Each structure stands twice: as C-alpha cells, then as structure tokens.
Amino acid sequence: MQTHSNSSQIEVFQLSGHINASNVEDCQKSLTDALSSSTCTTFLADMQHVESLDSAGLMALVAALNYAQEQDKTFTLINVSDELRIIFELTQLDQVFTLDQVVTAPQLAAA
Numbered sequence: 001m002q003t004h005s006n007s008s009q010i011e012v013f014q015l016s017g018h019i020n021a022s023n024v025e026d027c028q029k030s031l032t033d034a035l036s037s038s039t040c041t042t043f044l045a046d047m048q049h050v051e052s053l054d055s056a057g058l059m060a061l062v063a064a065l066n067y068a069q070e071q072d073k074t075f076t077l078i079n080v081s082d083e084l085r086i087i088f089e090l091t092q093l094d095q096v097f098t099l100d101q102v103v104t105a106p107q108l109a110a111a
Contacts, residue, residue: 016049019057048079
C-alpha cells in the first residue's frame with residue numbers, strides 16, 4: 001500500500017494486490033497510522049489496483065471507516081471494480097461505505 005497526499009484537505013491511499021487474512025494487519029495498521037497522523041479531513045482509498053478482497057480485508061476497511069468517523073473525517077472508496085463492488089453489495093456494505101465510480105488524478109488535483 002502506498003499513501004500520498006494531493007491537497008491540504010484530501011489524502012489518497014493507493015491499495016493494491018490481495019487484501020486478505022495474510023496481510024490484513026499491515027494494511028489496517030497503515031490505514032490507521034495515516035488517519036492518525038494526517039490533518040486531512042477527507043480520505044480516499046483508491047481500490048483500482050486491488051485484485052481481491054476477503055472478509056478480513058472488508059473488516060480492515062470497516063475498521064478504517066469507523067476510526068475515520070471517530071476522528072470526524074470522511075473515508076471514501078474510489079475506483080472500485082465491478083468485481084469488488086459485488087462483494088460490497090452482497091454484504092450490504094455498499095450502504096455503509098461511499099463508493100465513488102472513477103476518480104482520476106486531474107480530478108483530485110482540482111479538489
């Protein structure tokens with residue numbers, strides 16, 4: 001996972017690969033650490049390069065969302081593939097998360 005900030009109020013997390021039980025602790029720690037240390041109020045988790053997501057990965061994202069809300073910050077999933085969107089719909093987490101379609105670098109720069 002890679003993190004970079006695009007503006008003073010928006011931070012983007014680049015998630016990639018397989019987010020599953022074998023690496024979920026590292027993913028969750030990185031998300032929590034970034035949320036704790038940043039003064040940004042809006043966090044976007046870019047799912048464009050995520051290949052798969054299991055229940056442990058879902059729980060890490062829920063934990064990050066809950067932590068962001070405790071900090072009065074927003075946490076949005078962007079660039080969610082159709083394959084991953086189905087997982088969110090089946091678990092009804094699409095009603096919990098904000099899932100934005102496609103967000104490009106120029107759109108982020110304009111924010």
